[in-house]
Amino acid sequence: MLDKLPKLFHAFKTNVSMHFETKPFEQILKLLEDYAIQNSLNARLTSSTTNTTLALLSLTKACTHCKKTGHQPANCWIKYPKRAPKTPAAHLTVQDNFSQSQSREDSSDPTDFSYFQTADGVCHHVDKIRYEGVKYF
Template sequence: MLTPRLSNTSIKVSSALPTIEKFNGYKIWQLLKAKFAGDNLTSKTTALKKFLAVDYDSFLSFLPLIQAANQKIVLSCLALDNQVKTILMIDKLPQEFHLFKTNISMNFETLPFDKVLKKLEDFAAQNQLNDSKKSLIPSEATMYTKLSDPKTVCPHCKRGFRACSHCFKGSHTEENCFQKHPEKHKLNSVASSAKQHSTHFTRYTQEDEEYLKQKYPNLNL
């Protein structure tokens, strides 16, 4: 049994000894993040570019790529909310995921992004889309639309106008193309062409035409 004097001495000695610091995993994580992820504008810009650069080639490659890009955004502390990331992600998905895109847009647009990715993974598994790949051949409907109603968008004024799918010239369609149907070329073709030109090129100025000729010399506008 310790006497009161010895007891007081042991208390003084123990209080003088340094306390053992507990292991702090959060501190380690902060150090690693500061070293490898960063918290500056450069790391945020790199993270955003990586997220935007993810393209859909196949679902099996797309999912891990978008997950890694999202992780890089989180580590960079970029303030990109879940809704924005979800909108950017579903815009990359092909037509096979139309039902998923509609469902997310209507019901789960503000859901945490990692949960949206989990729903995407479940949807692909349920609909046997794990092997889905990007289609390189346009659909039949799209091809028909392009052939039957060809249009060219002016890069200057952003307006669309018709262009012949045979000779790619403006102001007429394939049915009225003199190169394809030379028998339709008559003496009054100049007047009728000018009239049709004014119909198709509403508010289309000489400046616009010169710009298009320089921009697209192969179209022979």
């Protein structure tokens, strides 16, 4: 996403790359809007820059089915699990969520995110989360 921004946003791209790369997309988008307002970049944008920015913002519209950005209900893989990526994806979130939906044991509901997968590939249910040093009754 950051590579698509015009040169006017170089400082923003550097700042996000160094300090916010693990933040959710929606939060980065809010930072981008704030940066543009703070630096009055909207007034200096050329028509080609405006087209690039509009194209980028169109990717951020949320799917009405799963409420995630970057796609529409017609190609939502939560709504249509058979359309989910079968190969390693460029976007880590898609890859992780695909793995989660494939490894669910008890649930056939594709919008049920009560299971999650850790980095080592093990699938867990949220009700079974236990923290070290905490006494459970």
